[in-house]
Amino acid sequence: LTVLGIETSCDDTGAAIVDDTGQVLAQEIHSQQQMTIRLGGVIPPIARRLHEENIERVVTATIESSNIPVEQLDGIACTVKPGMPLSLLVGLKYARELVRRAKNVPFLPVHHMQAHALTVRMVDRVAFPFLVFLLSGGHCLLAIVKDVEDFMLLGESIDTSPGEAYDKVARRLKLKNLPECDGMSGGESVERVARRGDPHKFVDRYPATMSKYRDCNFSFSGMKTTTMRLIEREEEKHGIVGDGILPNVCDVAAAFQLSVGRHLLKRLQRCLVFIDYNDLLPKHNRTLVLSGGVACNSFIRQVIGQLCDHHEYDLVCPPPQLCTDNGVMVAWNGMEKLKVGKGIASDPELVDIEPKCSIGPSMIRKVQ
Ligand code: ATP
Numbered sequence: 001l002t003v004l005g006i007e008t009s010c011d012d013t014g015a016a017i018v019d020d021t022g023q024v025l026a027q028e029i030h031s032q033q034q035m036t037i038r039l040g041g042v043i044p045p046i047a048r049r050l051h052e053e054n055i056e057r058v059v060t061a062t063i064e065s066s067n068i069p070v071e072q073l074d075g076i077a078c079t080v081k082p083g084m085p086l087s088l089l090v091g092l093k094y095a096r097e098l099v100r101r102a103k104n105v106p107f108l109p110v111h112h113m114q115a116h117a118l119t120v121r122m123v124d125r126v127a128f129p130f131l132v133f134l135l136s137g138g139h140c141l142l143a144i145v146k147d148v149e150d151f152m153l154l155g156e157s158i159d160t161s162p163g164e165a166y167d168k169v170a171r172r173l174k175l176k177n178l179p180e181c182d183g184m185s186g187g188e189s190v191e192r193v194a195r196r197g198d199p200h201k202f203v204d205r206y207p208a209t210m211s212k213y214r215d216c217n218f219s220f221s222g223m224k225t226t227t228m229r230l231i232e233r234e235e236e237k238h239g240i241v242g243d244g245i246l247p248n249v250c251d252v253a254a255a256f257q258l259s260v261g262r263h264l265l266k267r268l269q270r271c272l273v274f275i276d277y278n279d280l281l282p283k284h285n286r287t288l289v290l291s292g293g294v295a296c297n298s299f300i301r302q303v304i305g306q307l308c309d310h311h312e313y314d315l316v317c318p319p320p321q322l323c324t325d326n327g328v329m330v331a332w333n334g335m336e337k338l339k340v341g342k343g344i345a346s347d348p349e350l351v352d353i354e355p356k357c358s359i360g361p362s363m364i365r366k367v368q
Pocket residue numbers: 010112116135136137138139162163164166167185186187188191292293294295296297298323324325
């Protein structure tokens with residue numbers, strides 16, 4: 001079996017063809033990352049224009065390099081939720097047209113976060129059910145993955161995402177002006193400089209987050225604000241103006257990163273206790289899959305790994321190329337659906353985008 005996947009939910013135009021064993025037969029991506037870094041964020045109409053300019057080339061090149069005529073594919077998958085409306089629409093319109101051209105090829109609409117959660121199964125035999133922890137540019141969520149299309153949400157961020165917090169801090173610290181951070185995402189550059197810093201110089205400035213909340217949700221806006229204030233004060237103290245960079249930039253980055261790590265750990269620990277209490281996973285062979293762009297951070301991987309050891313969970317982190325946005329994750333999600341005969345759209349013309357859409361029904365209320 002072979003499935004083509006198309007991804008345009010944010011700022012990457014991606015396409016890929018995978019087979020049922022998880023082999024990637026072809027893939028192409030046009031990344032807007034450099035533009036995003038330059039503009040300081042994704043600007044929806046610009047992202048749409050770049051998708052429109054690139055989608056034809058990206059998809060055609062993928063199909064050509066696979067040597068599989070489009071009518072011989074077993075499925076065409078496309079991200080339709082959640083994401084930026086203008087971006088999602090470009091992919092959906094293109095996919096619909098391709099399905100029309102390919103006549104009887106099944107169309108598989110894909111949920112972007114579900115796709116992130118399942119990519120691990122391309123390279124690792126992780127069986128259902130498992131716990132997934134997604135830390136990305138737009139999300140922070142914990143969910144039990146019961147089956148290909150059956151997800152139970154246990155916790156999520158009530159405000160901003162960890163990726164967004166990393167990006168804001170990177171921008172405020174002006175890390176892109178450092179040659180060692182050239183071309184890196186905000187998160188990568190914070191991780192890079194934090195390695196040389198001493199987190200304990202400033203970590204006491206960070207108040208405990210959500211310590212009174214008995215659910216498994218997350219919040220990052222408090223630590224973002226604390227970091228902004230900290231930078232402002234330090235800049236004043238050191239007389240930094242304009243493009244200047246703080247002499248203790250590494251310590252600030254390290255303190256921010258440690259406070260993110262501590263918060264993630266505390267909330268994850270609550271979640272593991274909740275899972276035990278409610279028997280949500282079998283007692284043995286428990287797996288935590290950690291994915292998303294922020295999950296590429298080795299400090300975060302390390303601290304979560306320690307908690308997993310303590311609670312006897314196997315920690316599985318997909319390789320970085322399977323943690324971020326591309327056509328592969330979408331194609332594989334389509335393949336998983338196709339293999340169990342679920343999620344095939346009866347009429348592709350009636351499929352619409354859903355810019356906001358939870359990964360699955362929430363257990364949050366029951367936690368409290
Ligand atoms: P979503 O799937 O929620 O819509 P996304 O797919 O756009 O978001 P990802 O590509 O998974 O997001 O992640 C991008 C984010 O990951 C960016 O905010 C980036 O700064 C962050 N990031 C990348 N590498 C690291 C790292 N090493 N440490 C921390 N953050 C990182």
